[in-house]
Amino acid sequence: MTPLLEVADLRVCFPVRGAARGQARDVVAGIGYAIGEGRTLGVVGESGCGKSMTALALMGLVPPPGRSTGTLNFAGHDLNAQSPEAWRRTRGGQIAMIFQEPMTALNPVMPVGHQIAEVMVLHRGMSWPEGEQHAVGMLEAVGINSPAERARAYPHQLSGGMRQRAMIAMALAGEPRLLIADEPTTALDVTIQAQIVDLMRELQERIGMAIQFISHNLAVVSEIAHDIIVMYAGRIVEAAPAEQLFADPRHPYTRGLIATLPDFEHRLARLPVIPGVVASAEAGAGGCRFADRCALADAGCRAAEPPARELQPGHCVACFKAAP
Amino acid sequence: MTPLVELQDISVRFEIGAGGLFGRARRTLAAAERVCLAVGEGETLALVGESGSGKSTLGNVVAGLQAPSAGSLRFRGRLLDAATWREARRAIQIVFQDPFGALDPRMPVSEIIVEPLRIQGSFSAAERAARAAALVEQVGLPKDALNRYPHEFSGGQRQRIAIARALSPRPALIVADEPLSALDVSIQSQVLNLMKELQERNGLAYLFISHDLAVVHHLVDRVAVLYLGRLVEVATREALFAHPQHPYTRALLDSVPRIGRRRPRGRTIGGEMPSPLAPPPGCVFHPRCPKAQARCRAEVPALDETGPGQRAACHFPG
């Protein structure tokens, strides 16, 4: 069975300011992954690792002057090869996206219901009144009380949790086959975060869409993802089914990330740390981008970029030091 | 033993909608309501709660950045007033969440760090320079950091600068208002370790404001849980994490995502914190409380001892 989305050699690069023509900085440096129909892929990484840019590339929204190359095989055709008009039809329809900060991601001067209706007008051929009517139903479906009243409300009149629910309703309004959620719970309190994660799981079970769930928080991702990829400085360093990743992380970075998280069960005097600072995309040119922070790194790691190796079925690691 | 800082019946209220010449009706927002709390010498106390629960407001009160509307504040047993604050101000420093906004971009690090000393005025330039150099080393910044400017540093390093600045007047207490939440995961643990190390070396007390219970569990001695400006539970770390007495504390703990332990579905509390402009009557938590009964809607629960080192404001604790 072919997966719903298959990304191959995705590269997002930005021209370097003041540098010679043609010189560019890879924010996403040739990554590949796949998401199966109805599956949830967790994308984990720290700031600047390229996880958000990957999402924008999937939406065809890489901000200029950035460029995205590679193949984005979605439901049988390459998104990157399609016309701007086809891109427009894909966005919000086949692929929808929700963002980290629902306050700013919603149009502050438009009633929420109207914003949801817009998706249905754009993608489902509804008239505005029909759309507005359906929007109420959508709000109800994402667990908002008195949805008719909320549909007329402006974003600032809703609480943070409600806004993110509305955002989800808006994303689902186009009946997408893939939902990209970029740090959807980061701005929320833990109690609300739990509610939203529950909601997304529930909706996925009901509707069957695939989700690409992006977060810096491994713990949150662990609650929802079937498969996980870990990104560092524009590359995928490890990819595995969720249970396997947590049970047996192989990349030093993944291991470090898990180890540095404080744990309720075992309280340590000192947390293990990953030394150094988060690398930018151009770090360690030519070699492993994590080498500078890695305890295992040797000359070989700095000389060549480690290729991804499948150590076990479905478990790929890009590290010379990871034993098979 | 007298506590280092003691809050007695502290309330902070804001007047909303103050009009001008032809003003309109005012409304009162209670950011903190009759909070009693103490931080001991060298102790780490966490303030936790959802956003809007009043944790930062209380932190500001302790740091002297916000005058309480009612109640009193004691420092080493002495009532703090305008005169006594002068001394206490040196002893209580604050570190903010956003290491980007908190540092003056036009000042070199050497000046930023010793700014509290300069304001105090009792140190010579040479003394200040020596102190700056020592602090930079203590917080694990490279030596050459002194002559550089904040924008040249990463987020984690900036938070180290902010911590160094807080340390410069040798405080007894540092109010740390979400010091980690703007940092990358891998950097959080570095800063967390640093804070612990500094505490051991300098005998510091921390008032640690956070929404991250995992971090709180790692760092602190005692935890105070706030909901809608009210203290709902205060307990030692062991007691709180082992057997939370207030349903809100329990809900918070249940909501924390953990690796390797799928959170049981439906164990989260529903709803959201109501507006502090219109707090519910009785126990403010009752609209979201799974245990709520008629009494909770009518009667404000007192913060009573429920076990050794543990107090909870709930009619039906446990």
Added chain:
Amino acid sequence: MTIRRWIAAAAAALMLLAFAPGTQAAPKDTLTIGVAQFPSSLNPYIDSLVVRNYVLEFAVRPVTAFDPAWKNTCMLCTEVPTLANGLVRIVDLPGGGKGMDVTIKLKPDLKWGDGVPVTSRDLEFTWQAATNPKSGFSSPHLWGRVKGVSIVDAHTAVLHLAKVQNLYNSWDTLLPAHIEAPIFAKGVADGSYIKTSAYNAAPTTPGLWDGPYLVSKYQSGVEIVLKPNPYWPGRKPAIRTIVIKLIENTAALEQNLLSGDIDMVAGEGIGLTIDQALELQKKYPKRFQYSFRPSLTYEHIDLQIDNPILKDVRVRQALIYAVNRKLMVDKLFGGMQPVADTWVNPLDQYHTDNVMKYPYDRKQAAALLKAAGWTPGAGGICHDAKGQPLELTLMTTSGNRLRELQEQVLQSMWKQACIKVDIKNEPPRTLFGTTVKHRSYTGMVMYAWSSNPGDSPRQTLSCGEIGTAANHWTGDNAIAFCDRRMDADISAAETELDPAKLKATWVDMQQIYARAARVIPLFFRADEHVYPLGLKGYTPTGHGDMTPLWAENWHF
């Protein structure tokens, strides 16, 4: 794209407006005259601004006026009254002393614009109104001399003068009694007449006007339209419509002239400035007719007698010797404005050349200064024995480009003569409202005034006209000139009937004036007329009775 469509539509609309039938093909029986000022009232007596007089001259006529040859002639009367023709008689007054009776014979076919004849009743009413202290008029003008009026018949009246005086044959415009008398009667008591006068309230009332034109449209601050008066008995005006249009900015005024929006610019100091007109003539010599006629407007510098430096006549004379006025006039005004020796214009019948003149002579200036104790010192500035520098302030109206130019020329000339001059200008309202009036200038102040031919210099040079706090600063003698002999001459100039003696008096006054050197005479301004090529019958006068008084002669 929508935006582009909008831009295209806007451009199309603009084009449409641009090529819509315009007014280029205006028939030549319309004359649009641009002016840079606007009258605030058309009532002939409420105040007397040049531009008001200019407009009025199309529509109302004075009884007598000076013609372009500066000769007093009849406008409304049949014959200029003189002693010789018997229309003026010297009479004994009841209380002793001599008075004069002046008989005015109005032309019998004169009519107001509504067909009502102009009669001696109008004359009587005009005198009554003008001399009534409650009228609100700024001055009774020429009627102030009259103590009584006797009506002989409908067109003949005798004016009784309480004094013997030589200017008995100059008489002003008449007010229409049939329109203004009732309004006057109603409003005079509470001083509201100046507000209710038909000239203000309804200026297009035909009956107000007895000239060849009447006001057919009056839009304050915009324009005045004049149409021929159907009852005008004289020559029928060839130009059917005259528009007087206000364009305050003189640069814009010039552009309007070039674009054809206006046909000509009023020449009597209310249109272009002289340098603009000269420039225009240089650039477009064949496009318009030009005339630069020296006028009665006397540009001069008053000297502050209370300043210890200027108290010394030698210093004052040295100041005049030190400036090359001829050169200044040549450079700035193309030599069109004649250098003045006194306030009396060379075209005036009483003008004399036999006065003390101060031709440009730097040596003479230096000698006079030395005699007065001023010797050249540091920085090329003269100092007195105590080391005080010879430093004076020169003031004029700020914002007047020409005067500011004059100031700079004068300043540099004086500097060469070791006199330091500081320029300090004030806006007209401050300068005239306070500084000149209260004589609060410390050194020198440059401005201009004008008078009618034969007017005695009483206002500007007699002891009685010095403004003081006691008389609320009403005098116009801004240099505080007080000379017994001058005062005697002034009285004689007003009363002497013998032409030879009168002339001698005038010569004496001019000689005293020049000798005293209390004022630096600069030049007489020239009226700068720019008018259309085909316009004929247009004759600049140079005095206060301006070209429009003969507007019925204008034709293409």
Added chain:
Amino acid sequence: MTSYLGRRVLQSLLVLLVMSFVIYGLIGLMPGDPLDIMLASTPGLTPQAVARLRAIYGLDQPLVLRYWHWLIAALHGNLGYSRLHSVPVMAVLLPALWQTTKLMTASFVVSVAGAFGLGIVAARRPGGVADGLIGLLAFGGMSVPVFWLALMMILVFAVQLHWLPASGISTVGEGGLLDVLRHLVLPVVTLSLATMGGFIRYVRASMIETLRMDHVRTARAKGASERRVVLVHAFRNALIPVVTIMALSFGTLFNGALITETMYAQPGMGKMIYDAIQGNDFNLALSGLLFATMVTLLSNLVADLAYGWLDPRIALK
């Protein structure tokens, strides 16, 4: 909302009252009194005549008393008599107001429309060719003196091309709508160009900022067309800060068209007030300034109302 409006109107009236006193006092402090200019042109007045005239014009009373009389009369709808135009103030004020309203409204609409069009085009690609050209135009419009601009317009369109009349409000003997419009073109274009520059920069800056906002990205992510993103999602948000500036500048435009009005011989408020002050026409200057203040207050109110209407986050209470 009604109570808000009522309160604002009450506030405005109070401001007007205070302003009237301040303006009256300031005019009273100016050198020279209202008669001086008249007297300067009428030599040979006796002290008695001056005193008489002062009494007729009411200038013999103290300033505060004069103000009181004026206020009472003004409250009865009588703004007094214009000395400069020799008619009641209203008879001068209303035509000037009408003229100014015509000119201001037309140029305001043109400059606002132009600024939105050009500002948005420029903001679409900051740093692009269109942005550069539009920036140049905006900068030019702001830095070129209006006086010079007006003169150049006359020179080109009236003197050289003979397309449009150089001045005035209508041709004598015509005065049809087309004629009036023709006379409006140059002043409107001049004034529009002068004000548009600033507007363009505001619109551009606001639009660039809005286009960077998260919700614009959301709109794109929804699959809205670029046109819809710009004109529906970004536009209204970009409008919020701009509309205040524009509404406020309408007030200043109203008073500040003096140069344009003078250059094109348009008898509007700016010129009327200027002449009145220069000519010591107390009543007219005062009334004119008060009207101008009123327009400013009104545009302030409109700005706030527009703000509240555009931005649902602002509650007008």
